Amino acid sequence: MEIEAFITNLPKVELHIHIEGTLTPELRWQLGHKNGIALPFDSFEELEASYRPDPDDERIGADGLARFLKQYFGGLEVLRTASDFYELGMRYFRSAAAMNVRHAEVFFDPQAHTERGVPIAEVMQGLQDAQGQAKQELGMTCDYILCFLRSMSAESAEEIYDLCQPYRHTMFCGVGLDGAEAGRPPLLFRSIFERAARDGLKVTSHCDFAQPNTHEHIKQCASTICGTGLDRIDHGLSAADSRELIEMIKNNDIGMTLCPNAYNRRWSDHEVYPLIRRLFDADIKITINSDDPTYMNDKWIVHNMQMVRDRCPFSDVEMIQLAKNAIDICWASPARKKQLMDELFRYQDRMISGKTPACKVVEISGLVPLPSLT
Ligand code: HPA
Ligand code: ZN
Numbered sequence: 001m002e003i004e005a006f007i008t009n010l011p012k013v014e015l016h017i018h019i020e021g022t023l024t025p026e027l028r029w030q031l032g033h034k035n036g037i038a039l040p041f042d043s044f045e046e047l048e049a050s051y052r053p054d055p056d057d058e059r060i061g062a063d064g065l066a067r068f069l070k071q072y073f074g075g076l077e078v079l080r081t082a083s084d085f086y087e088l089g090m091r092y093f094r095s096a097a098a099m100n101v102r103h104a105e106v107f108f109d110p111q112a113h114t115e116r117g118v119p120i121a122e123v124m125q126g127l128q129d130a131q132g133q134a135k136q137e138l139g140m141t142c143d144y145i146l147c148f149l150r151s152m153s154a155e156s157a158e159e160i161y162d163l164c165q166p167y168r169h170t171m172f173c174g175v176g177l178d179g180a181e182a183g184r185p186p187l188l189f190r191s192i193f194e195r196a197a198r199d200g201l202k203v204t205s206h207c208d209f210a211q212p213n214t215h216e217h218i219k220q221c222a223s224t225i226c227g228t229g230l231d232r233i234d235h236g237l238s239a240a241d242s243r244e245l246i247e248m249i250k251n252n253d254i255g256m257t258l259c260p261n262a263y264n265r266r267w268s269d270h271e272v273y274p275l276i277r278r279l280f281d282a283d284i285k286i287t288i289n290s291d292d293p294t295y296m297n298d299k300w301i302v303h304n305m306q307m308v309r310d311r312c313p314f315s316d317v318e319m320i321q322l323a324k325n326a327i328d329i330c331w332a333s334p335a336r337k338k339q340l341m342d343e344l345f346r347y348q349d350r351m352i353s354g355k356t357p358a359c360k361v362v363e364i365s366g367l368v369p370l371p372s373l374t
Contacts, residue, residue, distance in 0.1 A: 001299075001303055001306060002306075003302045003303065003306050004306065004309070006316065006319070006351070007302055007305045007306055007309065007319070008099065008100065008302055009100060009347070010100065010305070010319065010320075010323055010344075010347060011100055011102045011323065011340065011343045011344050011347055012099065012100055012101045012102060012301055012302075012305075012323060012326070013101070013102065013103045013104070013287070013323070013326035013327055013330050013340060014096060014101045014103075014104040014105070014106075014289055014290065014301050014326075015104075015105050015232070015255075015257045015287050015289055015326055015329070015330060016107075016234055016235075016257035016258075016259055016287075016289035016290070016291055017092070017104065017106055017107065017289060017290050017291065017292075017293070017301075018072075018106075018107045018108070018109070018147075018178070018291065018292050019088060019089060019092060019106050019107065019108050019127065019144075020072065020075065020076055020079075020088075020108065020109055020112070020292075021072060021291060021292025021293065021294065021295055021296075022088065022091065022092040022095075022292070022293060022294055023075045023076075023078075023079075023088060023294055024091070024294050025044065025047050025048040025050075025051050025294075026044075027078075027087065027088065027091060028047065028075055028078050029044050029047055031078035031079065031080075031084050031087070032077075032078045034084075035078060035080045035081075035084070037077055037078055037080075039077075039078070040074075050071070051071075051294060051295060051298075052297075053265065053297060064265065064266040065180065065181065065208055065211065066180060068292070068295060068296075069179065069180055071295055072292060072295055073112060075295075076112055076113065076116065077116065079113065079118070080118055080122070081122050081126070082121075082122045082123075082125040082126035082129070083126060084122075084126060085122065085123055085125075085126025085127050085130070086125075086126040086127070086129045086130050086133075087126075088126070088130075089106075089126065089127050089129075089130025089131065089134070090130045090133060090134070092106070093130060093133075093134035093138055093140065093142065094138065095300065096140065096301075097134070097138040097139075097140050099300060099301055099302045101140060101301060102140055102141070102340055102343065103140060103141045103142065103327075103330060103332055103336065103340055104140065104141075104142040104143075105142070105143050105144070105145055105173065105174070105330060105331060106142055106143070106144050106145065107144070107145045107147045107176055107178060108123070108127060108144055108145070108146065108147065109147050109149060109178065109179075110123055110124075110146060110147075110160050110163070110164060111148065111149045111152055111156060111157075111160050112149060114160065114163070120160075120163050120164065124164070124167045124171060127144060127171065128167065128170065128171050131143075131144070131171065141332060141336055143171075143172065143173040143174075143331065143332070144171055144172040144173070145172060145173065145174045145175065145176045145202075145204065146160075146161070146164055146172045146174070146175050146176070147175070147176040147177060147178045147179075148160065148161075148175065148176070148177050148178075148189060148192065149178065149179040150177050150178065150179045150180065150181060150184040150186075150188075150189070150206075151179045151180045151184065152179075154188055154189055154191060154192060157189055157192045158191075158192055158195075161175070161192060161195070161196065168199070168201070172201070173201065173202055173331045174196075174201050174202030174203060174204060174231070174331055175192070175193065175196040175201055175202075175203055175204075176203075176204045176205060176206065176234065177189055177193075177204075177205040177206055178206045178234075179206075181206065181207070181208050181211045181212075181217070182211060182212050183212070185213065185216065185217050185220060186205045186207070186217055186220045186221050186225060187220045187224065187225065189205075190224075190225050193205075193225050193226060193230065194225065194226055197226050202231045202232070202331045203225075203226060203230045203231055203232075204230055204231060204232040204233065204234055204257075205221050205225075205230055205233060205234065206234040206235055207221060207233055207234070207235055207236040207238070207239075208235050209235055209237045209238055209262075209263045209266075209267070210237075210238055210267070211238075214238040215238060215239075215241070215242055215245060218233065218236050218238065218239050218242075218245050218249075219244075219245060219248065221233050221236070221254075222239075222245060222248045222249050222252055222254055223248050223252065228252045229248070229249075229252045229254050230254065231254070231255070231329075231331075232254060232255040232256065232257060232329060233249070233254055233255075233256050233257075234256075234257045235256075235257070235258065235259065235262075236249070236256050236258075237256075237258060237263060237272070237275050237276065237279070238275075239256075239279065240275035240276075240278045240279050241275070246278075246279070246282050246284065249284050250282060250283060250284050253285075254284075254285075255285040255286075255287065255325070255328070255329030256279065256284060256285065256286045256287070257286075257287050257289050258276060258279075258286050258287065258288055258289065259288075259289050259290060259291035259304060260272060260273070260276060260288065260304050260307045260308050260311075261290070261291070261296055261297070261299040261303060261304050261307060262291045262292070262296055264307065265296060265297065269311055272311075273308065273311040273312050276308060276312055277312045280312070280314075280318070280321075280322075285325040285328055285329050286322070286325060287322060287325050287326040287329065288301070288304050288305050288308055288322055288326075289301060289304060290303075290304050305319070305322070308322075316351065320344070320347075320348050320351075323344055324341070324344060327340045327341050327344065
């Protein structure tokens with residue numbers, strides 16, 4: 001996939017990436033050996049092949065989330081020590097910096113590690129060291145979002161939140177909710193979300209695309225929890241089918257972190273891009289992100305941006321608006337946000353004065369009409 005220089009050079013903010021979803025086959029193999037963990041693969045080539053999509057799995061629809069999560073949780077076993085988490089973090093931050101990501105807010109799943117017997121201090125120390133090193137070595141800022149696993153109980157979420165308290169002021173800026181969604185509405189976690197909000201943390205939740213009861217889940221995040229909803233919704237693309245949800249998200253000024261490639265692996269272009277376009281046209285602050293790049297055909301933020309660029313399609317000005325949205329809804333300090341916005345304005349000015357290579361807008365033919373609003 002060819003990425004335009006305009007997209008590579010655009011100063012970017014990444015708001016939806018799971019650090020565990022950046023584990024490459026190479027690092028998994030290496031850490032497996034280092035930690036003496038027998039991987040369920042006979043060779044590196046076999047492990048690498050497991051990351052590549054099976055052609056029969058294309059367009060696997062709603063079942064895709066469960067299949068993906070099996071792979072994702074399978075990969076975690078090699079992560080044991082602070083240095084493993086550091087290595088995982090730094091590899092991501094170096095790739096991100098190479099794509100001109102200037103600020104990232106990165107999910108991590110502490111329960112998935114403590115459940116395996118990894119002490120929380122190993123997880124936090126490694127990730128925190130990577131955060132500091134990224135700033136020093138790469139000049140990019142990053143923060144973490146502590147995700148609760150929705151397959152686990154609300155009590156377990158409270159326990160992990162308590163365990164992470166010593167790191168609250170230095171290492172994470174918000175809490176989130178991820179994992180298997182069916183039958184696990186966000187409302188089950190209302191109490192911990194509201195507690196975190198009272199503690200001054202930001203709050204977000206996954207509402208994966210086309211999951212059972214997705215409209216109800218989105219509604220809980222957009223209005224019920226925390227009074228007027230959470231600060232952001234991760235995915236939530238199915239809101240585009242509902243006039244009521246579009247209004248609610250817009251009126252409550254909730255940002256949305258979309259990951260087009262994650263949907264496009266499971267649904268076709270015409271099921272995905274018109275919905276993204278509709279949210280954008282409704283003036284909802286959507287952003288474009290990468291989710292779990294190594295498990296999703298190695299598509300990173302630049303690929304996701306190119307996909308919406310070509311397939312929505314979005315003009316230069318609209319692409320810049322997406323980048324502005326991400327700065328607007330990110331949780332960095334006001335001073336850092338201003339720096340990011342100034343950098344983006346400088347880029348915009350250079351582009352307007354013609355110093356950045358001209359940008360094409362590719363027309364996609366054959367998009368079917370939008371599904372009607374309910
Ligand atoms: N959805 C739900 N849980 C996840 C995801 C996702 O996209 N990535 C990692 N955990
Ligand atoms: Zn995600």
